[in-house]
Amino acid sequence: MKKNILNNYKPVKNTIIALALLSFSVVFSQKTKVSSKNTALFTSFSYTGNDAVYKENPLATNEFYSSILQGCYPDPSITRKGNDYYLVNSSFAMTPGVPIFHSTDMVNWKQIGHVLDRPAQLKVEDSGISAGIYAPHIIYNKYNDTFYMITTQFSGGFGNMVVKTKDPAKGWSDPIKLQFDGIDPSLFFDDNGKAYVIHNDAPPAGAALYEGHRVIKIWEYDLAADKIVQGSDKIIVDGGTDIKQKPIWIEGPHMYKKDGKYYLMCAEGGTGGWHSEVIFKGDSPKGTFTPAPGNPILTQRYFAKDRKDKVDWAGHADLVEGPGGKYYAVFLAVRPNDKDRVNTGRETFLLPVDWSGEWPVFENGLVPLKPKLKVPVGVKNQSGTNGYMPNGNFKFTDNFKSGKLDLRWIGIRGWRESFTTLSKDGLRISAFATNIKAKTPTSTLFYRQQHASFEAVTTINYQPKSANDLAGLVCYQNEGYNYTFGITKNEKNYFIVLQRTEKGISKLVASEKISLNGNIALKVTTVGDAYTFSYATDEKTFKNLGETVSGDILSTDVAGGFTGALIGLYATSGNDIKP
Known part of the structure; x- marks a missing residue:
């Protein structure tokens, strides 16, 4: 591993799952407040890869x-x-x-x-x-x-x-x-x-x-x-x-x-x-x-x-x-x-x-x-079928109605069970007071970015109660480098906002007043380094917000560290984005 971690590392010298989760939730709740009033319902998510290398190199049998x-x-x-x-x-x-x-x-x-x-x-x-x-x-x-x-x-x-x-x-x-x-x-x-x-x-x-x-x-x-x-x-x-x-x-x-x-x-x-x-x-x-x-x-x-x-x-x-x-x-x-x-x-x-x-x-x-x-003799490539992990250009969809979260969904620092609930309506995220810039658990469910060029779309039913509330999508390299794209409130009006955070400093890229009359679709599309964010109040007619932005802050080259970029379904009652 790299030297910045080694220099900070000081090694220490000197099961029942249900009980373990229970004890964790008690400790966790002392650190992170969950808002019972601020919840966001995500009814679907889709991720589609679109890399040229797989288009130009199709697989033989x-x-x-x-x-x-x-x-x-x-x-x-x-x-x-x-x-x-x-x-x-x-x-x-x-x-x-x-x-x-x-x-x-x-x-x-x-x-x-x-x-x-x-x-x-x-x-x-x-x-x-x-x-x-x-x-x-x-x-x-x-x-x-x-x-x-x-x-x-x-x-x-x-x-x-x-x-x-x-x-x-x-x-x-x-x-x-x-x-x-x-x-x-x-x-x-x-x-x-x-x-x-x-x-x-x-x-x-x-x-x-x-x-x-x-x-x-x-x-x-x-x-x-x-x-x-x-x-x-x-x-x-x-x-x-x-x-x-x-x-x-x-x-x-x-x-x-x-x-x-x-x-x-x-x-x-x-x-x-x-x-x-x-x-x-x-x-x-x-x-x-x-x-x-x-x-x-x-x-x-x-x-x-x-x-x-x-x-x-x-x-x-x-x-x-x-x-x-x-x-x-x-x-x-x-x-x-x-x-x-x-x-x-x-x-x-x-x-x-x-x-x-x-x-x-x-x-x-x-x-x-x-x-x-x-492939080895006698083996058939079944990637993406029969429960096998996909590769190449593939599509992953989730309507959150299977009764359990797909194993590819992860948390960062916080356990998924502490902020997510599945029902016949979809995935409900209960907001923490921490926002995406916190170096503590946030109420965000993450999916790995798996292509240089991709499209990710989620449908959300959400009505923020105050300016402190926000829910939507994040593109995340770490707490200091990310994009937040979501729905919030300012006085009596609702807004779609896009914020860029670099070196922990946030800047509003764009915002637009909207009407909330039901589900809203949020979409991020990339072609290599070019990222675009768009939304649809009718779930099908998408409108771009903020034109095209650079994905530089989502790279390890700029943000540092050892992880890849993540796409998050996110809710917070600690919003600081002001449209």
Whole structure:
């Protein structure tokens, strides 16, 4: 992870779901006031992707898109039990935390829930959006038939922690705190019964040679007690592949054993344009580890900046043996928009890997990444059908009448159950006193932006009681960088307003007086960096508000951090927009 988070991180040294939710709601209500009078009814939502790369590269029947999870699904990790594959991602301050996906063929993925799905496991209510949960590693231990997920939680006093389960679809344990510093921990289970934790850390005090100098450290792990063995730690990589070249940000380590040798694969170069994946080999888990002569084994850093269908920042990978003994890697990468900005965040990509020789070779991992891959023999691409996650250009619709929220809806810092209610009429959001600029929970239900070009439309039935009330759509990178597009009141009149917030400073872009006679449709449309906001009082004849605005503030390039842009259904009784 990046240095701004590391410098602020001070690691801590020394289940019944219903009761956990109840106890959380009591604590939560002491911090956040819910307005029983100010509620907004959302009767529908639709999101439609419209990226040129998918139009220009349609799939044949034996193909699938290499970006298997579009939008903010970074730092993927994957494991296998028999014919079942499980994949997890970083979730930062999103609630629930750590989305988890299942597949039997590496092509078609269903979200089966979240690993951290209750307040006892995840405490991010006061967290920065790019704090919270970092780089989860999921692994199955065949020797005790148990799944583990180990991660760093930069919030709630957790630090490094592990949870475990016998069945990923049936919930995970409460967190077990682990007493070591650093980030990006992973577990390795050797075939002699021993277990280890590997992670990124700072060099010993006074030994840092340059900015970004990090080390990879290993500890023995006591499986019976779920704790590291104190005094067993050892640095196994110092700096990276060649410390003479001053490599930066060696992190995201994963260990594998093949043909009697131990392989250590890590990200190197930081999570931006110099990102890469490198690999080392040793005779034991504690080394000595020798870097591969062909490092890096995955990167996009050497190619023309203006290349077509650009995919960039590739790295932070994990390997798994797939169907038929073929290896695959999941990794993060980004798809910049027409202004070379990253609004969709770091996404999960997949590549086949040839590990028939001494070293794993990412197939086409050292050329500009292509948008499509061949499906394995006997596998049918079912993305977007039968409950499988869609990719490419797709449409997601929700009328909120299924009785439960789709797993793709998330909160930021606050749990969805604390402000949402589903009924036969749709989704009702009860407004908090906090507005979208708060660094505390807000009453906002978020959907990830998954395309550079998209259209999102919601229908809302809402009548604000005062100037403090507002409900509508937000386009959100974080509390200091966002657009708010909604309905509010000024004296006796109702208004549609559009506000831009940059560096925490808000500016009214446009406002227009309207009549409220029923449902109003709100729409945001993007073509790359160009965003337009429009509304329809008859749900079909849309009128633009504020002309075209830049999506720059919704990019990590401008706003910073590690998350992608989100689209939110939003209500507040703490509105400060004055039409």
